[in-house]
Amino acid sequence: MNRFLLPLTIFGIIVGFLAVGLTLNPREIPSPLIGKAAPAFSLPQLHDESKTFSLDETKGQVWLLNFWASWCSGCRTEHPVLMDLARSGEVPIYGMDYKDQRGDALAWLDRWGNPYQVVAVDASGRVGIDYGVYGVPETYVIDKQGVIRYKQIGPLDEETVAKKILPLVKELQAQ
Amino acid sequence: MNWVIVLLLVSGSAWAGEARPMGDNPAIEARLKQLASELRCLVCQNQTLADSNAPQAEDLRREVREMIAQNMSDQEIIDFLVSRYGDFVLYRPPFKPTTVLLWAGPFVLMVGGGVALAVTLRRRQHMIREAMMTEDDRRRVEQLLSQRSKES
Numbered sequence: 597m598n599r600f601l602l603p604l605t606i607f608g609i610i611v612g613f614l615a616v617g618l619t620l621n622p623r624e625i626p627s628p629l630i631g632k633a634a635p636a637f638s639l640p641q642l643h644d645e646s647k648t649f650s651l652d653e654t655k656g657q658v659w660l661l662n663f664w665a666s667w668c669s670g671c672r673t674e675h676p677v678l679m680d681l682a683r684s685g686e687v688p689i690y691g692m693d694y695k696d697q698r699g700d701a702l703a704w705l706d707r708w709g710n711p712y713q714v715v716a717v718d719a720s721g722r723v724g725i726d727y728g729v730y731g732v733p734e735t736y737v738i739d740k741q742g743v744i745r746y747k748q749i750g751p752l753d754e755e756t757v758a759k760k761i762l763p764l765v766k767e768l769q770a771q
Numbered sequence: 772m773n774w775v776i777v778l779l780l781v782s783g784s785a786w787a788g789e790a791r792p793m794g795d796n797p798a799i800e801a802r803l804k805q806l807a808s809e810l811r812c813l814v815c816q817n818q819t820l821a822d823s824n825a826p827q828a829e830d831l832r833r834e835v836r837e838m839i840a841q842n843m844s845d846q847e848i849i850d851f852l853v854s855r856y857g858d859f860v861l862y863r864p865p866f867k868p869t870t871v872l873l874w875a876g877p878f879v880l881m882v883g884g885g886v887a888l889a890v891t892l893r894r895r896q897h898m899i900r901e902a903m904m905t906e907d908d909r910r911r912v913e914q915l916l917s918q919r920s921k922e923s
Contacts, residue, residue: 622816625856625859626859695826722830725830728857729827730813730827
């Protein structure tokens with residue numbers, strides 16, 4: 597009996613480690629940007645190329661920055677959630693059209709609806725790199741001082757919005 | 772025949788007049804290749820930035836290429852990427868409280884295995900010594916052997 601106790605314990609520990617490892621999502625990489633100032637940008641707007649949209653315009657409010665693209669299927673999945681959130685008026689959503697074609701992006705918004713206050717165009721993906729984006733959709737919660745408070749990698753769903761995004765937004769708005 | 776030479780000359784001069792894309796600078800490409808093989812492509816996580824064809828990896832390579840052209844040191848370029856993507860972008864993660872297990876784990880296992888081996892070997896040696904013949908055993912063996920020689 598005693599002979600098997602040690603190997604069994606080691607086996608149990610290894611299984612424990614592997615079990616935890618299996619439940620982790622390898623795509624969820626903790627962002628080093630949380631708690632840091634949102635990187636500045638100034639980009640042309642999707643709906644009116646002659647206008648720009650810059651980070652400074654959002655100062656003083658809690659807002660969401662959503663990286664999306666018309667070619668991204670996950671964005672289609674999360675789109676109804678964003679529409680509901682926009683309709684609720686709880687928090688303004690700004691869009692960042694990431695590495696997309698203007699025509700495709702406009703058609704996409706016409707077809708499915710536009711939840712964004714303003715959409716900026718990041719055609720080269722450079723602002724995406726500044727924000728540590730490696731796949732769309734990604735969503736950032738940014739506070740009144742322009743500090744990134746939360747990053748969602750992958751599509752938002754109703755549960756994440758209700759349990760994480762909205763409570764955080766309310767807390768930040770109260771500050 | 773003459774027109775071929777003319778054509779070659781014309782195309783040659785046209786080529787020389789074009790700005791050389793940065794991708795052609797062998798010094799930059801060599802450094803990019805060496806740096807990119809240390810960096811992880813975040814889209815296809817088991818590939819290096821050098822191996823990956825993902826559009827995001829291309830963007831990052833472009834970014835690194837530009838930083839090399841600006842004469843930034845390797846450390847500055849790595850810091851730039853880590854500040855955006857975290858340590859995960861490095862194939863050689865730094866030694867920190869969160870990575871202690873990662874770095875020290877194999878050595879802990881090796882030492883543990885060595886200790887287990889030493890203990891087992893010592894115990895086995897002990898068992899062999901215990902199995903050695905006592906004086907009684909020796910007498911009995913001699914008795915049995917002499918019995919057998921008498922019988923034959």
